[in-house]
Amino acid sequence: MIAKRADTESVKAEYRVIGKPLPRHDAWGKVYGETKYSNDYKLPNMLYGKVLRSRYAAARLLSIDTRDAEKLPGVVSVMTAKDVQNNETVTRFGQTHAVGGFEGLYRVLADKKIRFKGEAVALVAAERRDIAEKAIDLIKVEYEPLEGVFDPVAAMQPGAYQVGEDKSNVICSYKVRKGNIEEGFAHADVIVENTYRVPMVDHAYLEPESGMAWLDDDGVITIRAATQVIEHFRGVADVLGLPHNKVRVIAPMVGGGFGGKEDITVETYLALLVWKTGRPVSLTYTREESIIAHGKRHPYIMRYKTGATKDGKLVAMEAELISDAGGYVYLSPWVLLYSTVQATGPYDIAHVRVDTHTVLTNNTFCSANRGFGGPQPCFAYESQLDELAKQLNLSPLEIRKRNYLHTGDAMATGRVLEHRVETEQTAEKVLEALGPPSKPKSPPEKIGRGVASSMTSYGRMMFLHDTSRSFVSLDLDGSVTVRCGVQDIGGGQASSLAQIAAEILGVPLSDVNVYIGDSALTPLAGTTTATRQLYMSGNATLKAARVVRDNLLKKAAEILNTSPENLDLKDREIFIQNHRKDTLGLKKTDPECNVNYGGTRKAVVAVETCVDDDSDRVVALEDVVKACAAEGMPLFNVAQFNAPTRELIDFKTGQGKVFADFTFGTQAIEVSVDEETGKVTVLKIVSCYDVGQAINPLSAEGQLEGGALYGLGYGMMENVIMEKGITLSPTLAEYLIPTAVDAPDVETIMIESGGGVGPFGAKGIGEPSCVPTAPALANAVSDALGVRIYELPITPEKILKALGKI
Amino acid sequence: MKKYTIHLTVNGEKHTLEVYPNALLLNVIREDIGLTGTKYACGTGQCGACTVEVNGEPVLGCMTLAVAVDGAEIKTIEGLAQPDGTLDPLQEAFLDTNAVQCGFCTSGMILIGKDLLNKNPSPSESEIRNHIKGNLCRCTGYNGITRAILKCSK
Incomplete structure (x- = not known):
C-alpha cells in the first residue's frame, strides 16, 4: 500500500527536493538492465578463480597435495595457506579507532584446524571456469576428522571440544545490572518465565558474493567487489604485506547486503590470485x-523471566542469552553487545539482570545480519509481554503503553533517551490502521492479531569514534558532483546524498551526479552497515x-548588492527573498515561524519566499559559479562528520552510552490459522516508524515494506538447518524465503x-524495519490459538505440536 | 570437448556463436554476447533472476543449454526499451511504484511481468502474485513490484 505519512503535510513546503517521493537516480539503469554489478565486467586475459572448501566441520588438516591440479592444462595458479604472506590477521571491520576486546582471528585459508564445513582451504585461478572447477576436484586434502561441538550450551561446558x-569456546560475556533483581521479583504479582529459540538465518540476497580484480599499471591491486565495506582494503593489504595504499577496493552497485x-x-582471494598471477581474476560464489560459507545471523537460546505488578507495570526482567557464533569470531562480540543493550526492549523496568554469552561451535560462522542482534531478543521480550498481558487480562496495547520508555527516560543501561521517542504513537497508529478484525471463513480457521514494538540503534557504537567524509562541488555549468565513499546496497544510499546536495544548492535532482564506493577516489565514508549511511554520510554531505x-x-550577494542572509537558492537561481526568517535547513528556530506539528513537535517552517520579476534581484546560478571561478573562490568542499563519541562502557554492569540514538517503531499483524493443518496465512501487516524525516519517502517506504517481509521470513520459514555442522538447506530450494x-x-x-540525529532530523530505518515482525507474528498466532510457539520459525508442524495434534 | 555452431536472434540482432554443448544460455548471453542485464543468482532455477524470453515464452537461462535453443528468437531486458531509450510502460511503472531497490531481481521481474501482461492484459493482484512467485526479491517485499504490474493491467 502507498505509505501514509502522519501529520506531515504542513511542514513539507519547507523542502524542495528532500521529502519528495522521487524515483531514485539509480533506478533507471536498473530497469534498463544496464547497471554493472561486480560480476558484469570482463577484462582481457581474465582468469576465473575458485575456492576449495573443507568437507568437514571439525578436522585436523594433515596435508594438501596440489600437484595434479597444477598439471591440468589451463590452470595458472593454485594457492594454499603456505602461499599467503600473513595468513592470520585480526578482523577489524573497517574501523579506524582501535578498541580492545573485540578482535577475532581472520584466517584466510585453513591451516592446522578446520573450524566449520565450507572453510576455504585452497584457491585456484584458471583460464576457464570449468577448468577451475575441475582443478578444485584434483586437489588432494588429507583430513583427520575430529569430534567437534555443535551445540553452544555444550560448547560452554568445561572440558568441551575446543x-x-x-x-575456552566462550568468546565473551556481557552483563547489565540495574536495581536489585530479587527485590524486583518480590514486588511482582505475576511472573512469566520461558525459553525462546531462534534459528540461524541467511541473508539470501539475490547477488551472490562476487568480484573481479586486476593489477593496475601503477602496481595497485584493484578489487571491484560486492561489498558493504570498501575499507577492507586495509585488511586485504595486511594479508599481502603491502602498504595500505597499494590496495584499492571499488564497490559498484551491490545486489543486496543485509550485513x-x-x-x-571474495576480496582477499582475488587479491592473492591477482598478486600471484599478475592477471585479472574474476570470482563469484555459487549459491x-x-x-554454507558466508556469515549468518546468530541462532540464540534465550531464557527470559519477567515480572509485573497487577496493574501491568513491569518491575523485573532477568534474561540470559546464549548465541552460537559458529567457527570463527567475526562480529559476534559486537552483535552480542547490541543484543545486551537492547535486551529489555523499549520498556522502562526498575530491576534488570541480563547475562549474555557468545560461543564458538563447529557450525557455519555467524556475523552481521539486518538488525544485528536486535531481532533475537525482540522475539523473546515481546512474547513475554503478551504472556503477562494475558495473565493480567490487559490488552497487548495497554500493557505496552504502561511500560514504554519516553523521551528523557533512562534505559536499563542508564543511558538517557534525550532524542525523540515516539513508540507509543507508533503502537496506536498500527492498531488503528489494522481496522476491524477479519471474520474467519470456515470452522478450522481462527483469526488472530499481534503487535510488537522495538527500539533499534542506528549509527555505530559510540566508542568506535565513527566518521564519514563527503565531497561536494559545483561545476562551471552549475551541475553538482558529490563524491562519497558509500556503498550502495540497494537502500538508496547514493541517491539520498544527491537529494541532500540538490536541496542545499538549489538545483534539480537530475543536476547532481554521485560517485560512490571507491577507496582511492571517493572520500572514505565508512561502512554501509549499522543503518549509518544516511545519518553519517548524509550529515557529511549536508x-x-x-x-x-x-x-x-557570498558572491551572489556582491552581485546583487545585498547581504547573503537575504538570499535563497532555487531552480538554479539565486534571488533576494523578502520576508524569509530562516535559512534553509539550518534549524534556527524563530518563534514567529514555529508551527505546532501533530501536537508533538515544534517545526521550523520557512515563510514563503516572495520574488518579483525584477532582474536586479535574481541571478542565475551559472553566472555566480563563473564569477566565483574567475576569482578563484572555491566551489567545492570536503567535509567530515564525526559522530558523537564515548569511551567503552562498563562491561560489569552494562552501564553507559553505546549508541547515539535509536529508531522506534511498532508492527501489527493479522493472521488466519487453520487449526487442522497448522497453516498460517498472514492477512495484513501494518508497520509504523518514527523515521525522523523521510529524505525520500519512496525509499523509506521501500525499507518499511521490505523490512517487514524480511522479518516475516524470519518468523515463518527461514532456517539454515545444520546437522553436526553440515548445512542441510544449502540452496534456495531448501532455504525458503518469502515469495x-x-x-x-x-x-x-x-x-x-x-x-x-541524521540530516534534517532523519533517523535510520534500514535495520529497524525488520525487527518486530517475527514477535508480532508469534503474538498473532498465540492470539488465534491460545497456545504460544517459543521457537522460530513458526511452522505448521510446531503449531500442530503445540495444539497437541501430533 | 567439441564446440557447436548455433544461431540466436537476440533483441532483433542475429548472432552466430561457437559454444560447448554444456554452455548455459545464461552464460552465452552474458559472456559471449555481452548482455549482462540477465543475472546469475542461484544457478539452479530457484530464483528467476536469469529469466529471458525465448520464442515468446519465459525461460530460465541458468537451466537451459544454449544448443537446445539454436535458432531461437530471444529477448532480454536490454531489448525491452525502444532503441531511442523510451522505456516500456512496465519499466516506467517499476520506476513510479518504487519496485526497484538493489535491482538484481529487476530484469527477471520485468520480463516475467511482461510475460503475464502479454498473456493476460488485465491481471488481478492475485494473478500477478501467482505469476511472479518463481522470481525472488529480497529487498522490496514484492509490493512495489505487484503495484507496477497492476498499474499496467488494463
Whole structure:
C-alpha cells in the first residue's frame, strides 16, 4: 500500500527536493538492465578463480597435495595457506579507532584446524571456469576428522571440544545490572518465565558474493567487489604485506547486503590470485557456497523471566542469552553487545539482570545480519509481554503503553533517551490502521492479531569514534558532483546524498551526479552497515554542501548588492527573498515561524519566499559559479562528520552510552490459522516508524515494506538447518524465503518527528524495519490459538505440536 | 570437448556463436554476447533472476543449454526499451511504484511481468502474485513490484 505519512503535510513546503517521493537516480539503469554489478565486467586475459572448501566441520588438516591440479592444462595458479604472506590477521571491520576486546582471528585459508564445513582451504585461478572447477576436484586434502561441538550450551561446558586454538569456546560475556533483581521479583504479582529459540538465518540476497580484480599499471591491486565495506582494503593489504595504499577496493552497485557483505568475502582471494598471477581474476560464489560459507545471523537460546505488578507495570526482567557464533569470531562480540543493550526492549523496568554469552561451535560462522542482534531478543521480550498481558487480562496495547520508555527516560543501561521517542504513537497508529478484525471463513480457521514494538540503534557504537567524509562541488555549468565513499546496497544510499546536495544548492535532482564506493577516489565514508549511511554520510554531505552554498551566496550577494542572509537558492537561481526568517535547513528556530506539528513537535517552517520579476534581484546560478571561478573562490568542499563519541562502557554492569540514538517503531499483524493443518496465512501487516524525516519517502517506504517481509521470513520459514555442522538447506530450494504469494499487504505509516540525529532530523530505518515482525507474528498466532510457539520459525508442524495434534 | 555452431536472434540482432554443448544460455548471453542485464543468482532455477524470453515464452537461462535453443528468437531486458531509450510502460511503472531497490531481481521481474501482461492484459493482484512467485526479491517485499504490474493491467 502507498505509505501514509502522519501529520506531515504542513511542514513539507519547507523542502524542495528532500521529502519528495522521487524515483531514485539509480533506478533507471536498473530497469534498463544496464547497471554493472561486480560480476558484469570482463577484462582481457581474465582468469576465473575458485575456492576449495573443507568437507568437514571439525578436522585436523594433515596435508594438501596440489600437484595434479597444477598439471591440468589451463590452470595458472593454485594457492594454499603456505602461499599467503600473513595468513592470520585480526578482523577489524573497517574501523579506524582501535578498541580492545573485540578482535577475532581472520584466517584466510585453513591451516592446522578446520573450524566449520565450507572453510576455504585452497584457491585456484584458471583460464576457464570449468577448468577451475575441475582443478578444485584434483586437489588432494588429507583430513583427520575430529569430534567437534555443535551445540553452544555444550560448547560452554568445561572440558568441551575446543573449536579453535584457545582453551575456552566462550568468546565473551556481557552483563547489565540495574536495581536489585530479587527485590524486583518480590514486588511482582505475576511472573512469566520461558525459553525462546531462534534459528540461524541467511541473508539470501539475490547477488551472490562476487568480484573481479586486476593489477593496475601503477602496481595497485584493484578489487571491484560486492561489498558493504570498501575499507577492507586495509585488511586485504595486511594479508599481502603491502602498504595500505597499494590496495584499492571499488564497490559498484551491490545486489543486496543485509550485513552479509560486511565481512571480507571474495576480496582477499582475488587479491592473492591477482598478486600471484599478475592477471585479472574474476570470482563469484555459487549459491551453495554463499549459503554454507558466508556469515549468518546468530541462532540464540534465550531464557527470559519477567515480572509485573497487577496493574501491568513491569518491575523485573532477568534474561540470559546464549548465541552460537559458529567457527570463527567475526562480529559476534559486537552483535552480542547490541543484543545486551537492547535486551529489555523499549520498556522502562526498575530491576534488570541480563547475562549474555557468545560461543564458538563447529557450525557455519555467524556475523552481521539486518538488525544485528536486535531481532533475537525482540522475539523473546515481546512474547513475554503478551504472556503477562494475558495473565493480567490487559490488552497487548495497554500493557505496552504502561511500560514504554519516553523521551528523557533512562534505559536499563542508564543511558538517557534525550532524542525523540515516539513508540507509543507508533503502537496506536498500527492498531488503528489494522481496522476491524477479519471474520474467519470456515470452522478450522481462527483469526488472530499481534503487535510488537522495538527500539533499534542506528549509527555505530559510540566508542568506535565513527566518521564519514563527503565531497561536494559545483561545476562551471552549475551541475553538482558529490563524491562519497558509500556503498550502495540497494537502500538508496547514493541517491539520498544527491537529494541532500540538490536541496542545499538549489538545483534539480537530475543536476547532481554521485560517485560512490571507491577507496582511492571517493572520500572514505565508512561502512554501509549499522543503518549509518544516511545519518553519517548524509550529515557529511549536508555539511560540505552548506560550505559551497555559503561561498556561492557570498558572491551572489556582491552581485546583487545585498547581504547573503537575504538570499535563497532555487531552480538554479539565486534571488533576494523578502520576508524569509530562516535559512534553509539550518534549524534556527524563530518563534514567529514555529508551527505546532501533530501536537508533538515544534517545526521550523520557512515563510514563503516572495520574488518579483525584477532582474536586479535574481541571478542565475551559472553566472555566480563563473564569477566565483574567475576569482578563484572555491566551489567545492570536503567535509567530515564525526559522530558523537564515548569511551567503552562498563562491561560489569552494562552501564553507559553505546549508541547515539535509536529508531522506534511498532508492527501489527493479522493472521488466519487453520487449526487442522497448522497453516498460517498472514492477512495484513501494518508497520509504523518514527523515521525522523523521510529524505525520500519512496525509499523509506521501500525499507518499511521490505523490512517487514524480511522479518516475516524470519518468523515463518527461514532456517539454515545444520546437522553436526553440515548445512542441510544449502540452496534456495531448501532455504525458503518469502515469495510474492507469501507476501501480505503491508501498510506503512511514517511519523516524521524531526527528532533524529541524521540530516534534517532523519533517523535510520534500514535495520529497524525488520525487527518486530517475527514477535508480532508469534503474538498473532498465540492470539488465534491460545497456545504460544517459543521457537522460530513458526511452522505448521510446531503449531500442530503445540495444539497437541501430533 | 567439441564446440557447436548455433544461431540466436537476440533483441532483433542475429548472432552466430561457437559454444560447448554444456554452455548455459545464461552464460552465452552474458559472456559471449555481452548482455549482462540477465543475472546469475542461484544457478539452479530457484530464483528467476536469469529469466529471458525465448520464442515468446519465459525461460530460465541458468537451466537451459544454449544448443537446445539454436535458432531461437530471444529477448532480454536490454531489448525491452525502444532503441531511442523510451522505456516500456512496465519499466516506467517499476520506476513510479518504487519496485526497484538493489535491482538484481529487476530484469527477471520485468520480463516475467511482461510475460503475464502479454498473456493476460488485465491481471488481478492475485494473478500477478501467482505469476511472479518463481522470481525472488529480497529487498522490496514484492509490493512495489505487484503495484507496477497492476498499474499496467488494463
